[in-house]
């Protein structure tokens with residue numbers, strides 16, 4: 001892989017994460033539930049990661065539950081919190097641009113009798129807190145709004161929405177999928193007014209297959225996986241200590257540099273947009289004030305997959321729309337007013353602060369060549 005620009009799909013595990021995982025596989029390999037020394041050592045490694053990750057979002061360790069990834073965290077949040085309300089409240093509010101792990105889960109709950117309201121952006125392509133609030137009422141059990149959209153980098157008005165919801169409807173549970181914002185923007189549970197927060201390790205240079213759900217103390221979430229009562233019964237199953245230790249190591253590494261890295265990503269985004277403008281025929285689908293880590297563009301009516309494979313032939317990895325949807329159009333771009341040929345030719349470029357201008361220039365040179373050589 002010479003130029004990897006698909007960091008919203010996954011990131012390269014950092015050396016610290018790899019070393020923590022290796023240690024937990026070769027030395028500290030006990031089962032954290034075991035009562036002997038090996039179990040205790042594994043438990044200590046897990047406690048340390050839990051503390052690092054919890055404190056990174058301003059939470060207490062006792063409020064953080066490990067899962068197999070944000071897909072499971074989102075399932076647990078929606079299914080577990082709505083179930084905790086029993087039959088009393090049967091309405092759920094979500095944004096219309098959520099990741100499939102929220103959207104499909106909401107659709108499954110809808111089939112089971114919940115009424116789901118999907119809030120769309122207005123004609124200007126922007127979301128407004130008022131639209132979420134007017135979708136809520138006294139029968140709503142849960143509202144779920146992501147922090148950063150994974151396809152366009154759009155930053156959702158989570159804080160404004162959740163604070164107003166909590167003022168008007170204090171019993172509605174607020175859930176935020178923070179996967180694309182965590183360690184990129186400051187994420188604080190109390191500042192967001194979020195009762196539940198989903199995180200994923202592999203988007204922050206940890207390892208795939210582990211995530212976490214923050215559950216504010218006092219909020220009830222029923223388990224969706226039952227068994228040995230690990231994670232205080234909220235998520236049964238032997239915890240993956242290697243992956244959890246790696247998650248903690250990655251979070252510890254990134255936490256002190258969130259703002260510096262954000263500023264660097266902004267410089268890189270500005271550089272890229274400047275170069276893209278020189279090529280001509282390329283439209284930018286991401287908002288100016290979106291996360292600089294995700295830049296969605298449409299390339300002169302050339303079908304995404306064809307251009308993607310052309311770029312691949314030049315050693316450059318990008319994604320068409322969202323990698324999670326495996327080439328299937330997700331409908332999220334349509335929500336943002338990007339439709340037809342423009343949506344069919346969308347590419348997602350997702351960077352890290354370590355991406356270089358030279359790599360972005362290489363992408364632009366290949367895009368220019370592709371514009372000439374690739375047939376629509």
Ligand code: PLP
Pocket residue numbers: 008009068069070071072099101146148149150177179180199200201202209210211324
């Ligand atoms: N939520 C968002 C916004 C994502 O971008 C992703 C992955 O792309 C997920 C959830 C799912 O995360 P995981 O791969 O840890 O299941």
